[in-house]
Amino acid sequence: MTSADVAASTLHPAERDAMARALTLAATDGLVLGSNPRVGCVLLDADGATLAEGFHRGAGTPHAEAVALTNARHAVGPDALRGATAVVTLEPCAHTGRTGPCAHALRDAGVGRVVYAQTDPHRVAAGGAQVLRDAGIDVVDAADLLDDDLASRVRDLNHAWTTAVTLGRPYVTWKVATSLDGRTAAADGTSRWITSAAARRDVHRLRAGVDTVLVGTGTLLADDPALTVRDAVGAQPLRAVMGLRDVPAGARLASPGPDGSRALHLRTRDPRAALAELWDHERRHVLLEGGRTLAAAFWRAGLVDEVVAYVAPVLLGAGPAAVADLGITTITGAARLDVTGVTLVAPDDADAPGDTTVRLALRPRKEQ
Amino acid sequence: MTSADVAASTLHPAERDAMARALTLAATDGLVLGSNPRVGCVLLDADGATLAEGFHRGAGTPHAEAVALTNARHAVGPDALRGATAVVTLEPCAHTGRTGPCAHALRDAGVGRVVYAQTDPHRVAAGGAQVLRDAGIDVVDAADLLDDDLASRVRDLNHAWTTAVTLGRPYVTWKVATSLDGRTAAADGTSRWITSAAARRDVHRLRAGVDTVLVGTGTLLADDPALTVRDAVGAQPLRAVMGLRDVPAGARLASPGPDGSRALHLRTRDPRAALAELWDHERRHVLLEGGRTLAAAFWRAGLVDEVVAYVAPVLLGAGPAAVADLGITTITGAARLDVTGVTLVAPDDADAPGDTTVRLALRPRKEQ
Known part of the structure; x- marks a missing residue:
């Protein structure tokens, strides 16, 4: 030939x-x-x-x-x-x-x-x-x-990378873990744990596939997350926190990560400004974790490219909703998404045998 | 031999x-x-x-x-x-x-x-x-x-029948259809439609598998449901409404069903009394449809045997929650369920191509 x-x-x-x-x-x-x-x-x-x-x-x-x-x-x-x-x-x-x-x-x-x-x-x-x-x-x-x-x-x-390069801003995946009735915590605010141990490990795999994990200062102050990847094969993603409030010296995000890296504080409330700063740090794929207000701000700005939802077989009946006000007032304005993948996260040894978590990957539907 | x-x-x-x-x-x-x-x-x-x-x-x-x-x-x-x-x-x-x-x-x-x-x-x-x-x-x-x-x-x-005969009351399946964020309607109360046409047809199949469909008078007055089975192969299930308020003469449930049968009005607010009356009518499998307050009353009385949840790829951000207060105040009291089946309801011609609905069958976990 x-x-x-x-x-x-x-x-x-x-x-x-x-x-x-x-x-x-x-x-x-x-x-x-x-x-x-x-x-x-x-x-x-x-x-x-x-x-x-x-x-x-x-x-x-x-x-x-x-x-x-x-x-x-x-x-x-x-x-x-x-x-x-x-x-x-x-x-x-x-x-x-x-x-x-x-x-x-x-x-x-x-x-x-x-x-x-x-x-x-x-x-x-x-x-x-x-x-x-x-x-x-x-x-x-x-x-x-x-x-x-x-x-x-x-x-x-290279779906995320291609989208990022085309748009000139990092691709944004919003992770949300909820009870079957759409809540992220019980009435008193306790939330550990709604999802199974297997689902939480799956979140670590999700983190390992992005280059940045982002939370708001509200979540930082409420939950003090570590945002590290357990058993990372590749690099740890950049840990980033966004908002005007200071990061307390004792916060886990104030300490170096497992690879010695420092977390990045984006001192803005504007999702677009935050993404621009992350882009300058050569970031191409951001995972929004925690912070229903932060996630709603990204959503309302049209800056969510993908949603990954973990739905746990749990009912709470009360407690904070997983998703904050999106400005939707009537059903014709509902935010429709396209399901791009469904995975059943089987329970592991630490979970009950029936504790299957449903993991949905979705993309906001164009032209509604 | x-x-x-x-x-x-x-x-x-x-x-x-x-x-x-x-x-x-x-x-x-x-x-x-x-x-x-x-x-x-x-x-x-x-x-x-x-x-x-x-x-x-x-x-x-x-x-x-x-x-x-x-x-x-x-x-x-x-x-x-x-x-x-x-x-x-x-x-x-x-x-x-x-x-x-x-x-x-x-x-x-x-x-x-x-x-x-x-x-x-x-x-x-x-x-x-x-x-x-x-x-x-x-x-x-x-x-x-x-x-x-x-x-x-x-x-x-004969899972439902066996449970019913063993317990001496009808088996209760609670159907709930929600947005991804656990809501059954938008902020203004509109809800038609959250789920896909394919999912709504699946609900008709679910109804065809029970002998009774039950709503509260609140749902009757708000939604005026027909509760019939489209394209029924077998008999229509008994249509039943529960509560102290009268059924308006103009309500769909006040008219005979497709097979000429009349709806049954259970004049009680007590789930146990309602089930006893249905048992006397030789009913063995009741589908709770609509009425988050009614469903919560059954749940709190320990009278829900199975939950069938349709989760639609839709975000609302506001609006009534699918599940009313269950008396759960903290995460250790969360109602855990065992997933017994997951079905992806593919969109049909009337739906968008990405409009996959996840149908979960669950049973309340014993010994929590």
Whole structure:
């Protein structure tokens, strides 16, 4: 297979398989991505056989394409890449950041064809496809050529990052844990625990998938949360608190985290200002935890991208509602969401056998 | 296979298979059971081959054993039952009600062995096993001999009926449909609709599985519900309203139902008295619909056996809570429930594509 054998608008079966493999590589667990997306790359020779693979391990480390090129040179030698095809999950960057631009590296290596699954949404880094085309390389934007399975894997791989980069602010996931009747505490304010031990451990996994965990000063003063990730595989997320009140010296958030990091105090009540400051700290995915007033402020500002709700099989009948006033007065104004995932969190040994928690992932519905 | 070949404490494979078949027959859709349980019966000859089958179609019709005996006599002749084995899902009755006792019918037919899966919990009808043993027939209470799959099918088959007969009052299922934040209406009281069209149709299926649908006069006056079953396969459940206030002549519940039946007005505020009156009307399974105050009264009296909760992907932020005060003041007093089933009700054509409703079945946890 040479680049001339395959039209620019079709995908060779070997390239389809390579893309599936590149997606698997990109989705490797336990990466410390920082502000960067997940990317995987597979290099194929002229016969469609795999020359080398690579994936990105996070900000400050080489990009997926660079890793794969290095691996190919080690394995096959410097000339192995003449006429090779690079299959990449994301459009190669044209931007010199902490590493050189991948489009140049692919061009200079003599690659004959580049297939990528997603256009780079980043205004600064984009333009790699044009650089490659200008060098006479076959470039295939495969977004519309993938089957449904691969296309949905591409969408899911960097959903939060893509949204963040497109909007120019961190992606916001609002986590809420409630009783079956929508309460977060009993009448006297006690709330430990409404959800099962298994559900609380699931929250740690949720935290491990974001780069920032945010609470309001109200929650800080009421609950003194630690906001750390138990058994973290990757990095601890940044712990952030938002509001005008001071963080007491004795608060858990005033102490360094398990990795020695300090919490960040955003001295504002404006969700947009808080997100702008987090963006400047290279944050791309914020988890709102606790603070029904804080969450309502984000919601009313249209700054919630996703809701993750843990519904526990518990009735309280009284106590604070999980969700504060959203400004909705009548049923036609109800905030409708689309369910994107439902998981049953089975009880663990510390829980009662029937203590199944339902975990819903939802996205606010566009055009209501 | 004769009765002497099989010890009273073991189950022949043919008997195991016959029990599975009897359970399937008992669970036939669209039956009008009235106050009676579901029962299936399979008659086997001495070689373990099926002679005939039968199942009960509801109060006033022949019992499963009688149906099977009649079918066997028609198919094989009057002497076919000498030495036969009757495999029945429920202990044969010893009680002359609207039909004669099945234990006598089996004895008189010359059956040599009777295998049943559940002891009759009914104080009046029970005793059939003893009648059969006294006649020298091998009797096997197979409750502890069934594999997990069959045992759980036996438990589920008549769960509500068994509980009702054991407690001497109708089984109570409380249906609640809420937004994700536990509200049943918006701030101005409007509530049509919080749940999807698909979820509302599912409620009709839920109603079709009970014999009584109950609301309070408060809900009657506020919502004027019809409480009928759309596209009913079996009978319409009894429509009942509870409370001291009169039913207005113009209310939907004041008109005859689709089958010409009248609604029943229970002039009491006492859940126990209401259930006693329904029991006297031969009601065994009551669905509480609407009326958070009514539901709370049943809950606080310990008279809720099951909760079916429809959680819609909607946020309201304000409006009445789905569940009224249950007398719970602190988290250690929370009402914990065991999840017995989770169903995702997919949206239908009238709904938005992401409008998945989560349907939870739960039972109040014993010993908290």
